[in-house]
Amino acid sequence: MTAPLLEVADLTCEFRDRGRTVHALNGVSLTVGAGETVGLVGESGCGKSTLARSIVRLLVPTSGRLLFDGQDYTRWGERRLRRLRKDVQIVFQDPMTALNPSWTVRRLLLEPLVLHRVGEPERRLSQVLDEVELPASVLGRRPGQLSGGQRQRVAIARAIAARPRFVVLDEPTASVDMSIRASLLRLLRKLQREEGLTYLFISHDLSTVRHICDRLLVMYLGRVVEEGRTESVFDRPAHVYTRVLLSAIPVPDPAVRRRRLPILGEPPSPTAIPTGCPFRPRCQMAAGECERPQPFYEVGPGHRAACRLARVEPSGEAGTPA
Numbered sequence: 272m273t274a275p276l277l278e279v280a281d282l283t284c285e286f287r288d289r290g291r292t293v294h295a296l297n298g299v300s301l302t303v304g305a306g307e308t309v310g311l312v313g314e315s316g317c318g319k320s321t322l323a324r325s326i327v328r329l330l331v332p333t334s335g336r337l338l339f340d341g342q343d344y345t346r347w348g349e350r351r352l353r354r355l356r357k358d359v360q361i362v363f364q365d366p367m368t369a370l371n372p373s374w375t376v377r378r379l380l381l382e383p384l385v386l387h388r389v390g391e392p393e394r395r396l397s398q399v400l401d402e403v404e405l406p407a408s409v410l411g412r413r414p415g416q417l418s419g420g421q422r423q424r425v426a427i428a429r430a431i432a433a434r435p436r437f438v439v440l441d442e443p444t445a446s447v448d449m450s451i452r453a454s455l456l457r458l459l460r461k462l463q464r465e466e467g468l469t470y471l472f473i474s475h476d477l478s479t480v481r482h483i484c485d486r487l488l489v490m491y492l493g494r495v496v497e498e499g500r501t502e503s504v505f506d507r508p509a510h511v512y513t514r515v516l517l518s519a520i521p522v523p524d525p526a527v528r529r530r531r532l533p534i535l536g537e538p539p540s541p542t543a544i545p546t547g548c549p550f551r552p553r554c555q556m557a558a559g560e561c562e563r564p565q566p567f568y569e570v571g572p573g574h575r576a577a578c579r580l581a582r583v584e585p586s587g588e589a590g591t592p593a
């Protein structure tokens with residue numbers, strides 16, 4: 272991997288909700304190298320969007336560190352953040368709520384250009400419209416007058432208008448139907464090639480993630496529990512949670528029937544984080560040692576998982592924590 276463009280170190284984020292503390296992030300660490308597409312997966316409520324919003328600093332994390340290009344911006348104020356926001360952008364799941372409904376597309380696209388003082392904004396405006404493959408005829412329309420796919424193209428155009436280096440994509444295709452999904456993904460990949468973008472791609476759709484991500488992060492209850500090259504994680508999922516997650520993907524070939532692994536109990540509550548391995552209460556393989564915090568074990572080059580079953584035991588002895 273190249274030198275990290277983004278580094279997240281031991282990030283925690285807590286919310287107060289009706290007198291209770293929601294531990295949305297519980298010590299997330301990750302790096303994203305320049306030019307990479309890193310996928311982030313995990314079930315609903317595991318903290319993906321909270322992490323996304325922390326990375327673009329729409330949220331101030333409770334503790335931990337955020338570094339972009341080596342600079343610690345965890346606690347930067349709005350003035351300094353303006354500089355960061357030229358480089359670090361986000362595309363949300365639902366453009367209907369992300370875009371101001373009373374603005375025209377023209378105004379929506381000019382805003383980031385003016386804010387980030389991009390030279391010749393009119394020229395960049397028509398260029399970015401071309402880049403996201405929208406006709407000039409949309410410029411006078413408002414979000415409500417566009418199709419779902421066009422709306423998301425406007426959101427993407429806004430994100431890339433000032434030529435950022437890093438874009439967080441928080442389920443960018445979840446609000447559109449299958450036929451549009453493929454064309455949006457093609458567009459995102461084209462933009463990445465042409466603009467040299469780096470992506471953190473959040474998705475529920477594991478088939479998509481497998482198709483477009485170089486590396487994968489698996490999150491559970493506010494923590495990364497496994498990470499590695501996409502093929503490596505799909506071929507040799509090491510954390511029991513990852514195995515469960517991957518076993519739920521439908522297999523197109525009926526001859527290759529995969530056994531769907533059971534997952535015990537209810538989805539966890541981020542108001543009561545279990546000690547030790549966070550997946551322990553739902554894990555079929557849980558043992559006494561899982562009550563203690565699990566270190567990461569190296570499964571292969573760049574592939575590691577925080578699960579006792581990821582430990583390589585060549586001689587029946589315990590392996591070395593990574």
Ligand SMILES: Nc1ncnc2c1ncn2[C@@H]1O[C@H](COP(=O)(O)OP(=O)(O)OP(=O)(O)O)[C@@H](O)[C@H]1O
Pocket residue numbers: 286287288293294295313314315316317318319320321322541
């Ligand atoms: N502002 C907030 N106040 C209180 N709790 C919050 C807030 N934002 C998020 N949460 C809680 O934090 C946890 C993580 O939420 P988050 O939206 O990050 O999950 P997610 O992984 O993005 O889920 P999904 O896949 O459904 O989008 C959830 O339990 C959520 O209810």
Ligand SMILES: [Mg+2]
Pocket residue numbers: 319320321
């Ligand atoms: Mg989310």
